[in-house]
Amino acid sequence: MLEDHTAAAPLFPAQQTAAARTWPSGYPDGYAVVDVETTGLARDDRIVSAAVYRLDARGEVEDHWYTTVNPQRDPGPTWIHGLTSEVLADAPLFGEIAEDFAERLKDRVLVAHNAVFDWTMISREYARAGRVAPVRQRLCTIALAKQLDLPLPNHKLESLAAHYGVQQRRAHHALDDARVLAEAFRPSLRIAAHQGVRLPLLACQPLTEWSDAPSSPGSARGGYAPRTWRPARRRPACPYPNPGRYSPGGTLVQGMRVAFSGDTSVDRELLEDRAVEAGLHVATSVSRLTSLLVTNDPEAGTSKVGKALAFGTPVIDETAFSHLLRDVAPAPTR
Structure with a gap:
């Protein structure tokens, strides 16, 4: 299921006081506010839905886009994202929506709540599809809230939304979470610009090499392997003693x-x-x-x-x- 809405109206009226001031010259030219829902948290988990709100340099909404994605496996925590195997059976594969997704990310800073997670899942999906995600920088709204010293009880999305009076309609639905985050990011961006705050931008290193685990029976489109939402794997202890620090210009030694x-x-x-x-x-x-x-x-x-x-x-x-x-x-x- 694909949804593409262009020329969207602003989410709420712009604050005139911010417009009267000079916008920081070093700020990005545009933003892609993103949310993805996934089958889990592990390396081989997949995206089941994705949404993007595109904002211009000053945070005005340009359009928004949403799609479900067939993960080619069990959808994981359906009690969280609400997307069942039946709902996702006819959804496009990630490779089929990769170009549309990329068009909305291109030349923009990826904005997300706990951005490292969304970016990691997106970059892995592009690597699986034999493509490179067109993202060079990301901004985490948690990091921005901390930098602005917002008086939040915690750093959950609902707390950030409540701070700005943003109403959440469908928690853990990618499109609504992206809308809520976009509405909360816009005033945060204006406060940062008003105060001349340096945005907490981090460089993104797209994945260029990926190796999938062996596929399970029934992993083709429409079929789902019985997988679980599992923690990261554990490796055996290193059998060698630690020889100490690496010496710049030298060689690595087993046990380091x-x-x-x-x-x-x-x-x-x-x-x-x-x-x-x-x-x-x-x-x-x-x-x-x-x-x-x-x-x-x-x-x-x-x-x-x-x-x-x-x-x-x-x-x-x-x-x-x-x-x-x-x-x-x-x-x-x-």
Whole structure:
């Protein structure tokens, strides 16, 4: 099911005081406010519906778009998104809506509530379809609310909506969630512009390499394999002792503790698999024992980057790490 509405009226009247001031010259030229509903939270989960509200540079609504998507598997938590196997059986596959979706994302900053999740799911779907998502920057409305120091009891979407008096009609319906977020983002954007606040923009690294798990019987269009909404997998412990920190310009040594932060062009789990196969320990956080942090965006200000700087942990990008993986030194003999 596809819905495309162009030339939509503004969601509510623009505040005249903001228009009277000079708009910050470094702000983006347009935004794509996005929400996706999914079969779950794991690497191989799929999108079941997607919605986009396109806004211009000053937050005025240009149009909106919505579609359901056949995930080619069990739809997961139907009690949350309400989309059953029967409803999705005749929905288009992601590859069939990828071009329309891309047209609405192109040359815009992707805006979402907990944007890393929406971006991760979108980039994975494009990688599966053999395409690259046309997104170069994202903005998380949670991060923006924190930057503006909004008096919210928590950082749920409903709390942000209530702060601005936005009424939610169908929670966890992608189109309504995108509408609510667009209505809440617009005044936040104007406050940021009025105060000259630097927007919390993060770079997006589109996936260029993806490897699917073996497909299960019944995974073709209209058939759904009995899959569950499962947590991320656990890897066996690294069999080698930690030899210490990586020395810039040197080689990796089996047993080194490697952490990752931010987007990677190779699917994160695939990149971690390669590190484990080389005899490295993949760490989920950064500590004084971490040998190396891999990130493509060292200026992102994430907690991992901040800890790496505080501990003096070496930081390299994905390309350099991939080169180092080709020749990892064996663990020292005891």
